[in-house]
Amino acid sequence: MxxxxxxxxxxxxxxxxxxxxxxxxxxxxxxxxxxxxxxxxxxxxxxxxxxxxxxxxxxxxxxxxxxxxxxxxxxxxxxxxxxxxxxxxxxxxxxxxxxxxxxxxxxxxxxxxxxxxxxxxxxxxxxxxxxxxxxxxxxxxxxxxxxxxxVVGETVKSYSYNSQFQIANSFIRNAQTFGEKTINQLNSMKVGVIGCSGTGSPLIEQLYRLGVGHLVLVDSDHVGVENLNRIISSKKSDATNKRLKVDVIKDHIQSVDIGTRITSYPYLLQESRQVVDDLASCDFVFGCMDSLEGRHYLNLISTNYLIPLTDIGVKLMADGKGGVNSIVGNIHYVYAGSETLLERGVYTSNQLAEESLKRISPEEHENRQVYFNNAVVDSPAVISVNTLCSSLAVNDMLGRIHPYRFQDNNKYSKTVVNLTDWDINSYSVSETKEKMHYQNIGIGNIESNFNLYVTEKNI
Known part of the structure; x- marks a missing residue:
């Protein structure tokens, strides 16, 4: 238990x-x-x-x-x-x-x-x-x-009574930096990653090489040629054969063979009860996806099941002339009782409604286009920017389980990376004012606040 x-x-x-x-x-x-x-x-x-x-x-x-x-x-x-x-x-x-x-x-x-x-x-x-x-x-x-x-909050404290494992040679250098206790904790952790492409791929690479014991990978998409510039271990043959992203990454990790157990799901989070149940059993989850629906559901899972969540977003704004106007990354650390992603302005209710309707009922979405604006569009994706943001997110997680920063963890709830200004800033956030989230802290599988849909069908 x-x-x-x-x-x-x-x-x-x-x-x-x-x-x-x-x-x-x-x-x-x-x-x-x-x-x-x-x-x-x-x-x-x-x-x-x-x-x-x-x-x-x-x-x-x-x-x-x-x-x-x-x-x-x-x-x-x-x-x-x-x-x-x-x-x-x-x-x-x-x-x-x-x-x-x-x-x-x-x-x-x-x-x-x-x-x-x-x-x-x-x-x-x-x-x-x-x-x-x-x-x-x-x-x-x-x-x-x-x-x-x-204990889940700005810092994540675990009191475990299982026997420690013998640190493998692969992780001795990690132990020299963060200590044997932290390496033992990582080995006992189950971490979910939703989105295995842009920021997800380099993040996963770091997690298993740090010694995380069990990774749950969620991504419904196949590898395309447009992904070859950013998915570590992906090959042109994977795109040609339309291999699932989760399968490509799972095979890669298993070929390295340093002990991480992998569970993979080629589904959308918001369409699979099994995915929700598995993520609800995780010790930590990372959101590495463009989907606003996915972000919304992850925030609900974080609240209902007391799971610390890190959301990573990267936006590159092209200037239309072959250059960029801005390169910005956002890393949000979320836990039950903290400001939600909606409250932090990561998305709006209108954007969430549009994306949900587009997935569930494309025809109705087309009919109601007049009511929607400011839709989220794809932006350029570059591995160097994605890796920078995913590395900050992983190091933030390490700081939550092994506080190593000079200031308290509550100073780092939101981190903004602006590469065009070569600037990194971190901020505190307040407690949530959303009544629904506050009332559902730790409510578990009595999920009065969300349903799962596949196309037109409620499952």
Whole structure:
């Protein structure tokens, strides 16, 4: 099991569980769920701190009344959500105690009686430094260790209890720069890349050579002669044979053979339930596509499933005389609760509606052209510019899991590269003001906010 929580909710929990008085405290979380290929996810959606005056608090135990939990239990039962119990431990890295065993057996017996569902819940202890350790409580009230707990925000912190792997010779130089802990973390990570051409191809090349353990590649297009100037490893024969981009890149990575597992999907993100489910199980996703629809769906997945997202956009404006007026790249880091790509002006609602209609119903789109303007058009694509922006995006991801920059990560939520001015600037962003995104943080597979369409058919 993998438990995920937003940085803001983690901060709220830490303030409640470790208030400085040396007495244990307790809180509960209502969690969205996700399940993929046998792996379970609990995604923190809401926090319920149990008020200090409603508890009996001591240095090594805390007790409370179940009645205070009943509104949460009713909502969990109605929506098939999960429950995580959080309480404080003051000795760093201490194990669950016998008192904890008795408490968890009692409270989760009650929880399972309320929620007529055999999906697991969990119990987590939080230490003074904010780190956590968890265990699954099964329907028969047995205990099993949680594999990983991740805090997702400007910085991505993971607490994993799997054994470390032996660093291969291929990655020793990487370890010298970022340390063995980071290389171990990369090896355990599953990273999704949507769009495998312009910025996607050099980005993928960097990810597997850094030692990312599992890559999920999504692109519905075939290699064309126009792609040969920017897809690493592509050949003229690939264009002649109209090979899928994901197949060309997958074959290339497997031929290098340094351990990265590859899953590939020759589909549009917005048309495949399987793609959405697989991406929802990732630790990090990169958007490397022109599609505004794809960007929109990725932002929804990031919010619903607590997945950090980096969106990369490159625009070269030709002057019509064989030169360029501007070369600009944008790298946006997005996480649940941050400003959305829509709020940041990456696209407008009108542009999104036009692109969606054009895909789903081309005839209707043609009839309604009068209502649309400022359509997105293709711009020139150059490997040197694409590689620069993808490299910045990869190094930003490394900075999220292994903070190495002089300033806090919140200073780098948006990076703008203007090559015509030879200038790089980074900016902070605010919290989202979109009510729908805010309300759906960690909601998981209760996806009230998007549907998938193939042509005219809702799937």
């Amino acid at each position: 993998h438990i995920k929580i937003s940085e803001k909710m983690h901060h709220e929990l830490k303030n409640h569980l470790h208030c400085g008085d040396g007495l244990e405290a307790i809180a509960f979380a209502l969690c969205g769920r996700h399940s993929f290929q046998g792996k379970e996810f609990l995604l923190v959606h809401k926090i319920l701190p149990i008020s200090y005056d409603r508890c009996i608090r001591e240095e090594d135990r805390v007790s409370w009344k179940t009645i205070d939990l009943e509104p949460f239990l009713e909502e969990a039962a109605e929506k098939n959500l999960g429950i995580v119990k959080f309480h404080s431990h003051f000795v760093q890295d201490s194990e669950f105690s016998k008192l904890d065993d008795n408490s968890d057996t009692s409270v989760f017996d009650t929880i399972y009686s309320w929620i007529n569902e055999n999906k697991p819940h969990a119990s987590v202890v939080m230490y003074p430094n904010g780190s956590m350790k968890g265990r699954i409580i099964t329907p028969n009230l047995n205990f099993k260790s949680v594999d990983k707990i991740t």
